[in-house]
Amino acid sequence: MKSLIRKFLTLIGAENLIDKLYNGYFTFKERLQYAILYPVILKIPFAQNFYFVFSKSFGHELKMFISARKDYLKKKHNKTDNLFLLRRNIHRLEKGLLMKNRRNIFALDYIEETVELFKNIAETTPYNDQIKWANDILTEYFKVTSSAPKIDRAHKIYKPIILKLDTSLTFTPYLAKTHHVNSKEAFKTLAQNRKSVRYFDNTKLPDRKLMDEAVEIAALAPSSCNRQPFYFRIIDEPEMVKKVSHLPGGTKGFAENIVAIVAVIGQMNVSPSISDRHLMYVDGSLAAMNFMLALESMGIASCPLNWPEDKAKDNIAGKILGLDKYERPIMMIAYGYAAEDGKLACSVRKPLEQLRKYN
Ligand SMILES: Cc1cc2nc3c(=O)[nH]c(=O)nc-3n(C[C@H](O)[C@H](O)[C@H](O)COP(=O)(O)O)c2cc1C
Structure with missing residues (x-):
């Protein structure tokens, strides 16, 4: 429908005018928000709550x-x-x-x-x-x-x-050791080699045994009070892969190339405290990073995929993946063997001065 309207406007020569009005409206709205509306709302107690009372996203959370x-x-x-x-x-x-x-x-x-x-x-x-x-x-x-x-x-x-139960004590506290393995260069190389890959070889899939090992390495990531409020839902059956890989908005243009995908599922029932509601995102993301590095160490490529706070998307994913009401994807990760004819983005990082401050 949108493209039909666009074609019609182009035909009658009004496309530029409509674009100008549209952009003008958004510029005006955003300037009004940062210059007047938000400063006022931030100063008045409870005004923020009223402003977002009809927000589907906050309501959903x-x-x-x-x-x-x-x-x-x-x-x-x-x-x-x-x-x-x-x-x-x-x-x-x-x-x-x-x-x-x-x-x-x-x-x-x-x-x-x-x-x-x-x-x-x-x-x-x-x-x-x-x-x-x-x-x-x-x-x-x-x-x-x-x-x-x-x-x-x-x-x-x-x-x-x-x-x-077994009475031999294996998992009691033990003395710290400094591990003098000079692995900085090896680790840096691994981190450098991991890149977001968007084109996968569709003739082969990583073995499930390797995926299980990657999950076990992922689980070595730290988590708040060692609760680990997440799990990895690995999808490698073509029908399911097709259904799931189109869900994240960020796969536009390459969803068809995805041969397998993981949904990192967060579990919010980790704690009854409202102040702990972000734990699953923090802990799940730390584990996801370990997971992607573990894959990289096995020659398996991956691409993290954004999962925004979106009620409709959550409902669809919840149905497809059979999630509980307190579970939702934290992110998805496409994985597989990189296609040799696929390109990678350089994605230059922020310089050190912008990345760290001391004290
Ligand atoms: C949480 C998260 C979400 C991401 N979502 C997407 C996405 O939806 N689509 C995509 O193509 N890339 C996505 N990426 C990949 C980033 O664009 C990429 O990591 C960044 O540009 C750095 O490039 P590199 O991973 O190749 O080093 C995501 C990365 C992260 C960490």
């Missing part, structure tokens, strides 16, 4: 946050599978254990909750390193703490579980 909080609190109070809470509490215990001036009594406000959660999760999920980590930390905790009513009650719940 709010709804997602409330869904996430509902899920988190429900799992917390049913003491079922709140893995994020267990991981956070175990991490807090771990930090308590490694303190040089460690106290004999600590974690009183969450030790009972942790042990109950651990009991339920350990009994219902397959034994893995994550469960063993929690087990090892709890064992160490009860070894080094003194008697106190809350600790004793928690210990009573914990004792029968520990008997069933």
Whole structure:
């Protein structure tokens, strides 16, 4: 329709005039916003809330946050599978254990909750390193703490579980080592070689074993309280790839060349606190960077793809990928073997003076 209107306007010679009016309107609107409207809104309490009250984007984020909080609190109070809470509490215990001036009594406000959660999760999920980590930390905790009513009650719940689990302590705090491997040049080369590739060889796909290894390397990225509020949804079946690669707006012009794609899915139910609502983006992005570097080290090319805050897009992706209400893509990553006839953008970086300030 738009192109038809454009053709008609060109035909009657009015295209330039319409363009001028259109640009003039936007210039006027934006000048009004930065010069008058926004300075005024910023000074009046609550005015910002009213200004954005009908914003679909903020409303969408709010709804997602409330869904996430509902899920988190429900799992917390049913003491079922709140893995994020267990991981956070175990991490807090771990930090308590490694303190040089460690106290004999600590974690009183969450030790009972942790042990109950651990009991339920350990009994219902397959034994893995994550469960063993929690087990090892709890064992160490009860070894080094003194008697106190809350600790004793928690210990009573914990004792029968520990008997069933492996008692060799593998995942307790250990001494730091300086790793004297001179790998700066190798790392720089890897970082330099990773480029956003938009043309892929459509005759071969990276093996899933390599993709799994890349995910495991991605998971070595730091995350707030070691909660890891994300997972990698790897899409390598042609039908699904076709559906998903057209979703990010930034694949215009090369979506057809994408042979496989990953959706890095963020999980907002990591915490009930509104101030933690960005964790999934920070933690997910750190992991995504590790992931892309891991791919690069295996000769697999990738291209990160923007996933804007967009209700309609989220709804479509949610349906295609079967996401929960508190989950959404953080970004997508196209991947595959680079096509030899595909070009790369130089994308020159900001100079050092613009990138860092000391103190
Ligand atoms: C979060 C994120 C979103 C991006 N989104 C897109 C995108 O939608 N389309 C695209 O072609 N490139 C996208 N890129 C790639 C950037 O354009 C690219 O990383 C940047 O220009 C630097 O170039 P290089 O990656 O080749 O070094 C994205 C990169 C990031 C980190």
